[in-house]
Structures are given as C-alpha cells and as structure tokens.
Amino acid sequence: MSQLYAKNLLGRLLVVAMTGLTTLLAGTAQAAAPGITGPTFYLTAQTANLNQPDGAAVYAWGYGCDTAHTPSGFNPPVSLMPGANCPTMQVPGPTLIVTEGQTVTVNLTNNLPTAAGNTSILFPGFQAASTGGVAGLLTQEAAPGGTVSYTFTATSPGTHAYYSGTQGDLQIEMGLYGAIIVLPATVPTACTTGYAAKNLSAEAAHHESDFRLSKSAYDHPKTCYDREYLFQFAEMDPNIHNQALAQVTALAGCIAGAPACSLEVPTEPYHPAYFLINGRSMPDDMDANYAIEYPHQPYNGNPHMHPGEQTLIRVIGQGRWQHPFHEHANHVRILGRDGNLIQTPPDSTGATELAGMLMFTTDTTPGQAFDGIFYYTGRGLNWDMYGHNPVSADPLALLTCTPDANGYNTGDPTAVNYFEWCQDHNKPLQVAPFGDVASGGPATLPDPNILTNGAWYSGSPYLGPDATTRATGPTSVFQPSNIQANPSNERGYAFMWHSHNEREITTNNVFPGGMLMMMLIDSREFVIDESN
Template sequence: MRDMTIKTFVERLLRGAAVGLATLLAGAAQAAAPGITASSGGTSTFNLSAAAANISQPDGASIYSWGYGCVSGSATHAPAAITGGACSTMQIPGPTLIVTQGQTVTVTLTNNLPAAAGNTSILFPGFNVTATGGVDGLLTKEASVGGTVTYSFVANSPGTHAYYSGTQGDLQIEMGLYGAIIVLPSAVPANCVATQNDSARANGVEGDFRHATAAFNHAATCYDREYLFQFSEIDPKIHRAAQDIATCNAGPGITCPPNMNTVETEPYKPAYFMINGRSMPDDMDPNYAVQYPHQPYNGNPHMHPGELVLLRVIGQGRWQHPFHEHGNHVRVLARDGNLILSQTAASDPTQTKLAGPLLFTTTTTPGQALDGIFQWTGKGLNWDVFGHRKAANGSDVDDPCVPDANGYYTSNPAAPNYYEWCGDHNKPLEDKPFGQVGSGGPVTLPDANIVANGPWYAGSPYLGGEATGRAVGSTPIPPSGTVANSPTDEAGFAYMWHSHNEREITTNNIFPGGMLMMMLVDPRAFTIDESK
C-alpha cells in the first residue's frame, strides 16, 4: 500500500473496496478523551461562554450553530500529553470538563449568543446544583444576553456525565449547546489488576493518555486507554431558521422576530449525524485540527491486542443511535455515573462484582451517558493472526506462545505477539495455502494478485509488519507491485465502528459519512502516539 493517511485510506476503502482486514500505515491521528481542567485543591473552577459560529461538514456545508466554549485564558488542557490543545469561545461539543470526585465544581457561564436567542443556561443532571446570579428560568437560573450565571455542585459521582442547555431545549441543544463532564475517582482501587500497558509505559515506550488508571474505585474498572464519543444530529432547516432570525436586519417592510419562538423544531429531519461534533471522515482527522476551529475533538480509537479500552458514550441529540463496535461486545460498567453491581455471595455482602450487560450495540439514549470496557484479543478467530509457522516436528519456528492461566501469552510484554490467544498459535489461515503457513485452516485465500492489487490491497491478513515477512511463498503477501510493510509500520486490523441505522452513516444522504469511524488494532511493534 502506498503511504497515505488513515482518512485517505478509509475514503478509498469505503468508496470502492470491501476489505475487512486493513493494513493502515503510521503517521495518522489517534483519539483520546481530551478536555480542560481547572483543579486547585478541592475545587475546580471553569469560565465558559455560549456563542454562535459556523461548523463544517464533509459535503462542504457550513452550518450556523451555537455552542459552549472557553472564556479567553481560562482553560488548562488535559491530558497534558496531547499537544496543541485549543478551546475557542464556541465549540461543539462544549469543552469536556475534567474534575475529581469530591471536588466542588463551579461553572460561570457568559451568554454571548445573539440577542434574539434570548437567555441560556446549563443543566448538570445527576448533581445537586446551586445556581446564583442570572434570572429565574423554568429549570434553572439563566444568563440573559450579555449576562452571567454561576453553577456550583459537588462532583460526588465518578464516571461520565452530560451537560446541556436547560433553556428552550428543543432548539438550544439542537443548535449545539451540550458537552461532557468526566469525574475521576478520588482513589485508585487498591486491588487494581495490572493493565496491559504498564510495562510499556514504565519503559517509556508508550505515552500515557489516560486521565486516571480506573473509571471508578473498583478493580474491574481499570483500563489502558479511554475514548469519549458524543452522538448528535443536525437538522439544517432548524439552523437556517435560527440564523435568519439572528442576522435579520429590520428595515422598511421588514419586521424581525424578537426571539426564536417561531423556529419550527418539528417535524425533525436531520441530515447530518456526528460523533464529537464531526462526521466521517472528518472525525478521523487529529484532535484540535486547525481546519475545524469549532470542532476540536475527533473519533479514531486505537489499541493493542489485550488492552482494556474504556468507552465513554453520551447521547447528546434527540434520537437514539444504535452504535455498533465491531470486533467484540462492550461490557457496560455504569450509566450516568452509577456502577451496575451485584452481590457475589449472600454470606459476604461487602463483595460485589460488575453486573452490567454485554452489549452488541451501545445504543445512545438522549441525555444518557454510558461507561463500558471493550477488549480485542483475537480469541475465537481460529487462525493465528500473527502468521506464525510450525516446523515439521511441531515446534515453533517464530515467536513462542506460552499460555497463562487464562490461555494468553502474557509472560513477555516485549514480544510482538504479547497477549496472543495461544489456542490459535500456529493455526494457519489458509485451507490450501500458497504461503508458508501450514495446512488445514478455516478459509482458502484467493490469489491476491488477481483479486486486489496496488493501493486497494489491504497489505496482509496478519497483525504486524513483521508477520508479512513470515507468510511468504510462491505468491507473496503482499503481491508484487505493492510496498511491503516494515516491522515498524502500523499494519493493523481496521474495524468499522458505526451506527446500525443505515441513514446515520451518510452525510446529507451520501454514503459514507455520518456516525462512522474506524477502530484500529495495532501490533505491539507500533507505538500508539495519541499526542498528535
């Protein structure tokens, strides 16, 4: 495959090739859960604004929107390892607020929306909020145009939470006034199981892009990577109507509406479906990319085999979205910061275990947040994803696989096949092999020179650039005419993560687009750098 970005590759992949296993090269953007922090001892103080700006869509549309943002100079970006952090006075979603359990959180909101938009506010569901200043509203204190209002609460519940406007919600949330709060546990679980990346981080091989080592004070919630995904939609008719009122100039024969009450929010017909304020393929560009000044967060998860990936999912729009994570199910940890637990034994009620469901799709309910763990190990594929070979006497030609008590190779974190499922070690992919991998595999691969060639070819059916060199023969993998993967190339497996509602993986009814991204399982030889 020629050197290209993930975004370029996926555009080509989705437009003309149905490839399940993709070799994706280095230099692409990764995701994480970037946000802002303002911690000082036992308090966190944020100064936010609500303002108008235009956001972009992959079809070239510029959509007039409203969003929360940062008052100049008020933000410290987290995690610190992610470079280029930015927070304008308006962004979609609003700034992700990173706080710690037990802290007093104070948020002062300045209303910089157009005069016709009227008052605005913020709701913090799940917290006992005290509001001061501003004017009385239906659900909370509101900031009038040009005014401020302050909200204070104790962040007593860890996990992922939503925040959004409590004023004329059918319009203001649709326009983009929503965001997320991540509450970190006040204490790391004492019996936290060692996570897969600990040794790599200790040796300086991989950076640490987590906000914490566990989502909750419970050993089963420890994780290696974390990603925040906020799902929303846009009905451009509503946005155009709001823009017409906001920019109306009174004159002879022209009377401008005094407020937004005439904007029709039903019937609701969204044309744009977004993850973290962007539609595919824009969501696979870097965090804080300059071409999206009001859409700073991306959606592009990466992982190594065996890692525990914390997914923070929030439904911020009006519709439910059946989001499907290919590669494995997701074990739900909590909803709206409430751990789902059960008693392990009536004789010892202090012992609890996780009781959340294992979900095929993490359906996003409007206003609800979900925390879950995703893991990919390759177990059950019934073939050696690392392309290992077996000698005639049955011994290993390449890397060994010594199973631990759970059947995985975990004794050597530096091995390229660390966390391999040993039950599939040395099992061939091909039933009638043309390479050097043995015989009796579950499938028969056609000649790759006939089926696919050049930049359309995925590169290798194996995980890791060095695996390509093992599985060669009379018909090489990759075929002649392509650029073979070096051991340090990404050479990962790509899995689509997308809405199972077909309309929602389009942009203005054109596929591909919308709520779609790629999750990449990268080999251990490839360092995942989420600072880009």
C-alpha cells in the same frame, strides 16, 4: 444464525477485507479523552460554523472558553498533547474533567446573538446551585451579555452530560452540549497490579505514553482500564440551523427583551442530514484532535488499541434521537450509566460484582451517558493472527506462546505477541499459502483485488510489520499491499464501529459518512500516538 455467530462471522470478514484500512488513516493521531481541568470553569456560549465532509459549513451555537480566563489546565497535559486548546466556541463543548468530591463551579457568559435570548446549562445527576442570571423554567439563565454561575459537588465518578436548559429543542440542536468526566477519588489496588500492571509495562516497553485520565473508571477494582475514548453522538437538521441564521441576521441590532427580538424557529418536522461523533462526520472524525481544519470541532473519533487492552469507552447521546451503535469485534461490557455503577448487592464481606450487561449494540438514549469496557484478543479466530511458523527463518515467526491461567501469553510484557491466545499459536489460516506461513488451514484467501476493493487491503490477514512478508514470501508480489503507504511497522485489523440505523452512516444521504469510525487493533510494534 445466532447474533453472536453473525457478529463473529462479519468481524472475521472485516478483518480479512479491511485489514489495510490503516493505510488511509496512517499518520493521524488518535482520540484519547481530552478536556480541560477544574474545578472552576469559565465558559461562554457563542456562534460559529461547523465544517462537514460534503463541504458545508453549518451555522451553530456552542460552549467554549471565555477569553478573559485561561483554563486551569488540560488533561492529558499539554506536555503530552501539545496541540491542546479551548476555543471560544466548540461542538461538543469543552469536556470538563474533575475529581470525585470536588466542588465544581461553572461560570457561563451568554455571547449568543441577542435574538437568541437567554441560555443556561443543566448538570443532570448533580444538585446544582446557581447565582446571578435570571430565573428560567428549569434553572437560572444568562441573559444576552449576562453571566450566571453554577456550583455542585462531583458526587459520583463516571461520564456525565451537560447541556442547555433553555429552549432545549432549539439550543441543544444548535450545539449547546458537552461532557463532564468525574475521576474516582481513589484508585483500587487491582488497577496497579496483575494484568493492569503488565499492560502498562507492555506499552512502556514499546515507548508509548500513558494518556489515561485515571487508572479506573469508578471506585471499583473491576473497572480498571488501559486506554480510553469519549464519544458524543448527535445529529443536525440543517434546515433548523439555516432558519436560525436567517432570523438572527434579520434581527441583528434588536433590543434584548423587546417583543420582536426573539427567534421563532420551528424544530418539527425534524429531518437531520448530519450524524456526528464528537461534532464531526466520518471521515473527518478520523483526523487528529485539534486539527486546524476543524477550528470549532476539536475532538475526534479514531480509537486504536492493542490486543488484550481493556479499553474504556465513554459515550453520551447528545441529540434527540436514539442511536443504536454497533462495535464490531466484541461486545461491550456496560459498567454504569450517568455515573451510576451497575453492581450486585454487597455480599457478607461487603464485596460487590459488576452487573452491567454485555451489549451487542450499545444504546445511546438522548441525554444519557454510559461507560463500558471493550477488549479484543483475537481469541476465537481459529488461526494465528501473528502469522507464526515454527520452521521459518523469520525470528518473529519463531516466537513462543506460554499460556497463563487464562490461556494468554502474558509472561513477558515486552514480547511482540504479548496477550496472544495460545490455543491458536502456529495455526495456519491458508490451505495453500504463497509465502512463509504454514499450510493446512481452513481457508484459501481469494485475490485481494477482487475481495477487498484494491488498495483498501494491506495484503495480509496477519498483524505486525512483517505480516505481508509472511503471507507472500520475500520475493512474491502480493498487490496491492506493496504499493501502499502504510507505516513500515503497521499492519492492523480495522473493525467498523457505526450506527445500526443505516441512514446515520451517511452524510446528506451519501455513504460512507455520518456516525461511523474504525477501531484499529495494532500489533505491539506499532506505537499508538495519542499526542493530539
């Protein structure tokens, strides 16, 4: 069995078996890529506890916003994301959002316990100059209670990491890391015409706000996107964190620089028990951004999209381990790494093509970032995922599908089945359906209570608010879908996105947990709310 076939097969099984997972997630806001805007930032390094799904509160260090200086702004703006905030300590640190060509200044104050010693920030990929502080091995450092300033030019668009350059084996493990997003200075014309314009019109037609930080990831016409998410992968060994806390407590009140006023925390052997997406483990990562139950883990991991959207995923490996991450439902087209767009040499006209690979499982090398495009259209399912029926009395079932040059229904961005793969229009899934869907398909669906663990299934393999009715008929009872609390207009497909290292989808060796989330693909009728 080929990798692609196996992936498609598993994806189809997940579509049927996990369609109704949206029930468990309904009402939560989605991810977006929230952060604070520059080009001048005032950060502090402090301590706090990180809440985990097993009830633990793990002692950690992290960057946050200095209370003496209000951030210049939030992006998305507070008008769109009213809950936006920047605590004095968070993991990951505040996402710093700047524009290509800007001169960026980051001021860091060290408010860690005195025994933790100096701290600093590295900005890989940028030529940073520093003022103040004291000399360190890799960069200027802020002594306990002291401040250091770093200045660099944001020379290249894309996603970049920042992290401590002081005793990295301990300080990065403790949580001193974050992301920089550099937006392109110019947006290619292609990102405001064609499919890009139609996708935006489709969102507007269904009353969705535009939460993108930009219209393109790079200064290249083929890096346009419709929706974006930032995911920072890391792991935590609680033994290291507990030892750091014990030593900090024992050395409270010691004098900075004194021989006995320093930590001696062993970081090997390394046995992480928590595997994090944006500082949270599953299922906590599916709660809202800025949720009050995670005061120091403000960013979530809960992506949504509609069929046909180009979804930009920004990913950084922030721990010390590689994390092979598998995005079900499609490959990911890698655009660039660490702000370096992967493209062919210019042709005779100066034009270039994207040259990044399609990845079945994306790799997150420690300290490295990548930008990639993910999309899903339902092409290749071999059934009409909207449950259309040309002889039905259901108006939605009578929708037409007029293929464009690429085979998709894109003539009317307001249509419920905008971007449907027309080759599958009116194709039935079921050989002998119970309800309003035409018969003759390739499969007979089994009892949902047997196949899908009861209420984890919406009762329908179709998208849209009337999907269950089309699958069961107006009077049929297809349990457990009718006892669920899904929003009335949501019937989406849920695809697992997770680490392919099996231990990393556990929390303290309990499954499910860890580095796992769901990509939820919703019909156009469902408004994807990214307001917090």
